[in-house]
């Protein structure tokens with residue numbers, strides 16, 4: 088029915104192109120599914136600035152995704168403050184897209200986007216139990232086998248002090264179970280070291296977690312107080328020098344893990360997406376690499392390729408973060 092359809096785009100009166108404004112190259116786009124957050128992590132002031140979670144109805148999100156795909160976008164990066172909580176505020180309300188009913192819910196979002204036939208990458212997912220449901224979609228190739236989960240720490244006392252969502256989940260067990268279903272799953276995460284009160288033993292627990300979890304891509308920051316954040320009032324702030332040492336120890340350990348995980352891919356045949364063509368060849372990304380934050384795949388000599396092409400390559404070499412490949 089007409090009243091449920093979006094207004095047709097009129098290029099003479101609309102200021103925006105039908106696919107919206109994308110401050111990213113044409114072949115990939117960020118798709119924001121919600122704004123705000125229901126959590127109150129003690130180091131964060133986003134909820135006080137942006138308010139509680141407000142999800143966009145699923146039909147609206149899917150229509151935008153479809154428009155982007157139709158305009159030539161090859162990869163959608165799903166972003167929000169808490170992607171796994173999508174739709175909670177709307178009581179998972181239903182919407183119509185392509186003659187089917189979908190709930191405003193993380194699983195429905197993932198499975199509907201999986202029908203577009205382009206890469207779909209999930210960012211800012213918290214390890215709630217219902218996240219398990221989307222791993223089979225990844226194993227089936229519907230959405231990219233990639234989860235960006237900001238764990239922030241591994242010690243339960245620190246996680247509680249941080250007031251992190253899903254802090255009580257047994258993340259190591261979950262990661263193992265996910266990898267059993269989807270062996271190619273790439274997990275990216277971020278961590279904070281030197282949170283107020285973090286003892287040497289708690290920091291070492293974090294290092295041990297890295298050993299066990301074998302995460303693929305990891306970012307780490309030293310804790311720094313943000314004006315207005317609750318954690319500023321916590322006792323036992325850690326001296327800067329200790330924070331810096333912990334950051335260096337953390338990064339050293341993770342660099343070894345990342346390098347070993349990339350080495351295992353040498354010799355494999357993979358599909359990559361071309362991001363850039365330069366004088367020496369093409370610069371691409373694998374399924375494991377989100378733009379701007381992860382690694383790249385360099386294909387020497389492949390100057391005939393176009394940005395946005397999907398090509399099949401054999402991985403020939405890897406260092407700590409990037410890989411080199413040849414066309415097959």
Ligand code: SF4
Pocket residue numbers: 124125126127128131132133134168169252
């Ligand atoms: S850090 Fe915590 S409070 Fe801040 S946006 Fe993320 S989940 Fe919400």
